[in-house]
Amino acid sequence: MSSTREKLITLLAKHSHTFVSGQWLSEQLNLSRTAVWKQIKQLKLDGYEFEATPNKGYRLVSTPDKISQNTIYWGLQTKWLGKPLQYYDELPSTQIHANQEAQAGASQGLVVVAERQTAGKGRLNRTWFSNNSGGLWFSFILRPTLLPTQAPQLTLLTATVLAEVIANKTNLQPSIKWPNDLLIGDKKVAGILTEMQAEQDGIHYLVIGIGLNINQGPEAFDDRVKNRATSLSIEAQKRFDKRDLLQAILTRFEYHYEHYLEYGFEQVKKNWESYGYRINQSITYVTRNQTHNGIIKGIAEDGALLVETKNKSVERLYSAEIAWFEEV
The missing domain is CATH 1.10.10.10 (Winged helix-like DNA-binding domain superfamily/Winged helix DNA-binding domain)
Known part of the structure; x- marks a missing residue:
């Protein structure tokens, strides 16, 4: 543009x-x-x-219903996020493309949006089902002056922004499943992928990717995911304006990101815990090939999940196999 x-x-x-x-x-x-x-x-x-x-x-x-580079700009109230912006009818992955742009020197705030992705991906190289125009598939570049150990805080911040926008725009009640999934009830409606290039003393860039299911019907999800995935339209029984949702996400992210850089992680932590999935509920989890039970108490500043064990001590989970919906 x-x-x-x-x-x-x-x-x-x-x-x-x-x-x-x-x-x-x-x-x-x-x-x-x-x-x-x-x-x-x-x-x-x-x-x-x-x-x-x-x-x-x-x-x-x-204005048109179809999202495009022009329609996204129309009414976008951000100062720098989404300025510049790249829109594509189809990409293998906005995350891959944004990483390439960042490596080539693209500025902070570049947003890459695709109408559909043919090779969308999530954490741990899992496939993200996004070869359709029913959702929002986009990634953006940040260049914060932060230590690499602080990067998980930005994933958590992004989750709170998505939860806030979904709640405000749809009247649905979203929750955040640690560390990066948004749920409606017990079904996934959005995911976040954060990737970075960094050295020990600083971050060169971060790319945050978001996939949000909006207007898909039940027929859009194949047998692999139909029992675990949903869309805003399915849950609310109405369609939503993708442009309006994207603009709201970008605007609220810019605000919360700048607040975080100035004031730190405390407010992000409070916001996250207000949406946290199964907060103060018991879960079963496996670490180091041992099965444990505990109660989720919140998150730590380094992004760890805080779990109260049977002996009332608090354990920090950085990686664990958690039975969110059933016993391990």
């Missing part, structure tokens, strides 16, 4: 209640009126509808 297109979208969004003249737009953008007309024509191809009246100019009538 060129800076000119971004400025045009911003101007039209601010004045969508009235007509704006081609002359005024050309002056604001330092373009010829012919160049402005070509930009408007491109927006029409994306599905925007305008009323054009001689001596008055252009007035936005409606």
